[in-house]
Amino acid sequence: MSPSPLLRVHWWLYLLLVLPFLAQAADPLPSWSDGPSRHAIMTFVGEVTSEGSKGFVPPAERIAVFDNDGTLWSEQPLYIQLAFAMDEVKRLAPQHPEWKEQQPFKAVLENDLKTLFESGMPGLLEVVSATHAGLDTDALLGNARAWLARAVHPRTHRPYTEMVYQPMLELLDYLRANGFKTYIVSGGDVVFMRAFAEEVYGIPPEQVIGTHYLSRFQDQGGRLSVLRTPQLAHNNDGPGKVESIELIIGRRPLFAFGNSDGDLQMLQWTAAGSGKRFAGLVHHTDAQRETAYDRDSSIGHLDKALDIAKADGWTVVDMAAEWRQVFPFSPTTSGQ
Amino acid sequence: MSPSPLLRVHWWLYLLLVLPFLAQAADPLPSWSDGPSRHAIMTFVGEVTSEGSKGFVPPAERIAVFDNDGTLWSEQPLYIQLAFAMDEVKRLAPQHPEWKEQQPFKAVLENDLKTLFESGMPGLLEVVSATHAGLDTDALLGNARAWLARAVHPRTHRPYTEMVYQPMLELLDYLRANGFKTYIVSGGDVVFMRAFAEEVYGIPPEQVIGTHYLSRFQDQGGRLSVLRTPQLAHNNDGPGKVESIELIIGRRPLFAFGNSDGDLQMLQWTAAGSGKRFAGLVHHTDAQRETAYDRDSSIGHLDKALDIAKADGWTVVDMAAEWRQVFPFSPTTSGQ
Numbered sequence: 001m002s003p004s005p006l007l008r009v010h011w012w013l014y015l016l017l018v019l020p021f022l023a024q025a026a027d028p029l030p031s032w033s034d035g036p037s038r039h040a041i042m043t044f045v046g047e048v049t050s051e052g053s054k055g056f057v058p059p060a061e062r063i064a065v066f067d068n069d070g071t072l073w074s075e076q077p078l079y080i081q082l083a084f085a086m087d088e089v090k091r092l093a094p095q096h097p098e099w100k101e102q103q104p105f106k107a108v109l110e111n112d113l114k115t116l117f118e119s120g121m122p123g124l125l126e127v128v129s130a131t132h133a134g135l136d137t138d139a140l141l142g143n144a145r146a147w148l149a150r151a152v153h154p155r156t157h158r159p160y161t162e163m164v165y166q167p168m169l170e171l172l173d174y175l176r177a178n179g180f181k182t183y184i185v186s187g188g189d190v191v192f193m194r195a196f197a198e199e200v201y202g203i204p205p206e207q208v209i210g211t212h213y214l215s216r217f218q219d220q221g222g223r224l225s226v227l228r229t230p231q232l233a234h235n236n237d238g239p240g241k242v243e244s245i246e247l248i249i250g251r252r253p254l255f256a257f258g259n260s261d262g263d264l265q266m267l268q269w270t271a272a273g274s275g276k277r278f279a280g281l282v283h284h285t286d287a288q289r290e291t292a293y294d295r296d297s298s299i300g301h302l303d304k305a306l307d308i309a310k311a312d313g314w315t316v317v318d319m320a321a322e323w324r325q326v327f328p329f330s331p332t333t334s335g336q
Numbered sequence: 337m338s339p340s341p342l343l344r345v346h347w348w349l350y351l352l353l354v355l356p357f358l359a360q361a362a363d364p365l366p367s368w369s370d371g372p373s374r375h376a377i378m379t380f381v382g383e384v385t386s387e388g389s390k391g392f393v394p395p396a397e398r399i400a401v402f403d404n405d406g407t408l409w410s411e412q413p414l415y416i417q418l419a420f421a422m423d424e425v426k427r428l429a430p431q432h433p434e435w436k437e438q439q440p441f442k443a444v445l446e447n448d449l450k451t452l453f454e455s456g457m458p459g460l461l462e463v464v465s466a467t468h469a470g471l472d473t474d475a476l477l478g479n480a481r482a483w484l485a486r487a488v489h490p491r492t493h494r495p496y497t498e499m500v501y502q503p504m505l506e507l508l509d510y511l512r513a514n515g516f517k518t519y520i521v522s523g524g525d526v527v528f529m530r531a532f533a534e535e536v537y538g539i540p541p542e543q544v545i546g547t548h549y550l551s552r553f554q555d556q557g558g559r560l561s562v563l564r565t566p567q568l569a570h571n572n573d574g575p576g577k578v579e580s581i582e583l584i585i586g587r588r589p590l591f592a593f594g595n596s597d598g599d600l601q602m603l604q605w606t607a608a609g610s611g612k613r614f615a616g617l618v619h620h621t622d623a624q625r626e627t628a629y630d631r632d633s634s635i636g637h638l639d640k641a642l643d644i645a646k647a648d649g650w651t652v653v654d655m656a657a658e659w660r661q662v663f664p665f666s667p668t669t670s671g672q
Contacts, residue, residue, distance in 0.1 A: 060534075190583065191586075194586050204587075205587045206584065215579045217575035217576075217601055219601075224605055224608050226579060239553035242562060243552065246473055246551060248542065248584055249541065249542045250526070250541030265553055269560055
């Protein structure tokens, strides 16, 4: 009962036509070219999820942590949260006539980025505090959502919520499909990030960890709220990332991704765990499709962590070579 | 082809014998008598989980928060964590000869609870800090686990991890089976609670929120750890519970359970959310099977919250009347 030669030809033709599409549909990381980073990620995930294998890790322990600025979304030419803070200063300026003469607010109102940056971290923090503290959490969430709905990126003119890295969106989905719990652990403000993290990344509020102000429960004649006082409670950068991971997650991550020296301790803490661990860096090497920056940049400064990554065999993603697509709206390159 | 009369009899006999067991197995809350609290819980869960109904709440928003001491496990005659701290002071005493003459440590070493309690909150905090801070998180976790493995409750002589309320274990399971994420939000130390919460309650470390000390990442020649400094960072009681819920969960709970005035703000915050919310109190009314205490007790003081619960129609569990079983090892009463 062998099939007729004609049927056999059809069967082969069918496979030849359909298989490539099936393969593409099944590829969980289509924006990653077939390079070393993609290989390292898939090998690692395969090992920790293979039941019965030596490297198997139970789902409850599959914690993945991601930096946000420069790792999941763009941080050039300016941290997006700082763009929000500057726009908020302009919006609130009529209620603060003193800002016209008072630095660093004067610089913000005059779009004088040079003077603003010369004010250093204290100056930048003053602008952030003036817009992120002294109000209750619901009010800040509302302000952030309203701004994200109207603001656009100065270069692409796209909403900021589209300035996210397509390959990293795929990575988040891929990890979750493999039983990982995905967290953001970022220097960004925790409430600001919650304004978009669930919708944009599929990361719920309780898996967003960030910088925050000392908060105070308020009962104003039965109207309950949580006030953010102007007192910074935790700067979630560098060693602060490990401290908040230990406090809030209480379990060492299995997988971590960052892009700057501010992520170094989080990556080291992850890599130093028992058994196999994954530590990765997004290296911004793509001047054409994004921005090329590392050792000389003040935003996303990547120097020491790059050396340690290379010495310790962490995964360093060469954006130009390994990402076939950068943003969801940008074209796909053929890759390698 | 109808079955023989004999077979039919067997079939009926089988059903008569097996059905009651099936019905019992299907009851998610067997230790709760058929009283108002059980009814309120099941009605609420039924409403928020009925897809298409007006009260439906998506799983992502089904956050349930529980106090621990007196709500999930025993707090009489002493907070279990304080029993741990006292035993730790005794264990560490050889390294602290000064404690023999120094209050409140002298009182601890002499089992003089009266003097210890007269030292008030500052004194108790000193005992807790001496045993819960100044060491790294892994060391504390190890100390707590070692103690839990050897210590027993002074009245029941059972391990403390068995001093948990059977009806509350069933409630936690029932909520999780209905898509709720269950959290502990307790005045207890966050690391101490993580030493048993996953094994005993099925609550993973990242869903345990508690009191904590300011922590510092340490890199000692490549040995990484997180030190708990002696500086208290957050007292997770009263309004502090709302502040940590807003900071760490970032979403208002749908369901909350407590047992004392220290849970009042958490219950109010929960109840004041939009749509239907559940706020419940465990009322310790059972002098025979546990301990009867409320308005006059310093541990588990329940006064203002009891009045507000009654005025606002929250669920108040009458332990004596509504719990058919108290601890997993204790006998089941017939209930009502």
